[in-house]
Amino acid sequence: MGRCAIQLVTGPAGSGKSTYCHTLQQHCLSLGPRHRRRIHVINLDPAAESFRYEVSLDIRELISVDDVMDELHLGPNGSLVYCMEYLLENMDWLQEHLEEFDEDEYLMIDCPGQIELYTHIPVMNKIIDQLRMWGYGENMVSVFVVDATFVTDASKFISGSLLALSAMISMQLPHVNVLSKCDLVDEASMERVLEMESAVQLWDVLGDHSRRQGGEVARRENGGTDALSGVGESREGKWHRLTESICTLLDDFSMVGFVPLNINDEDNIAHVLATVDHAIQYGEDLEVRGADYDDDVGEIAE
């Protein structure tokens, strides 16, 4: 039997994962009947407090961080790990509910953001392996949501990209980086960033900007003299080489490919969805949808 498509939505805390799920759900509801897709959102974050999407399945029905903290007196991180391990021991709960969805329905899984769940204690990887065993492997895509401000600051850009790379390596799925909160970033600087063809180039531009700002702060703090800049330079040279190597690595893995999301722009939301669809060839066998999306497919990180 065929399985429905699944988007696994991951990304750092507060990056906009739940808002992204809500935005796509609303967008699809607003499309005409020919293009409408029924998106079911599953909350897989046992620490979630509130979200605006209509939820079809919620891990908190099985176990929640609040309950574990109350009953086992663990801290928030220990409770989260406990909840995810509890889910692993009760995967039949997930399987039974997933089987309620038809092949032509579409799932988005709002995942917890803690990178430890993907790397140090790889529970998410075990969940993904299980989904593969249940036959969802062909139609699964990972969407990593990062805040747009991460591409407007050199050091945030490096750490955000490394997080995305780490998620990509650990999940081993078709992968799309979505840049959330673009409505909050100045359009001109965003366009300038999106024009960059490589991480090295982008970091050079952002680094230049940060260095200029850093230099100005140092000059101000030293009563207008340049006394600190000499000390800064040798340190900078060392970090410069390291950062340049990291950027080269990111380029080798095409990790600088990201799709900007402006939740106030329906065309832009359609473009993001088309990019994610393209990563798993979703809908390419459906004539109606294909005609509509062909022109609209953007860049993805492969």
Ligand SMILES: Nc1nc2c(ncn2[C@@H]2O[C@H](COP(=O)(O)OP(=O)(O)OP(=O)(O)O)[C@@H](O)[C@H]2O)c(=O)[nH]1
């Ligand atoms: N303006 C704007 N605000 C956003 C956007 N995405 C998220 N936010 C805001 O950022 C905050 C965090 O958004 P969430 O969607 O809850 O982020 P999350 O990644 O699900 O957060 P956690 O589940 O706690 O890790 C909320 O206050 C949102 O309203 C966006 O695209 N534009």
Ligand SMILES: [Mg+2]
């Ligand atoms: Mg959330």
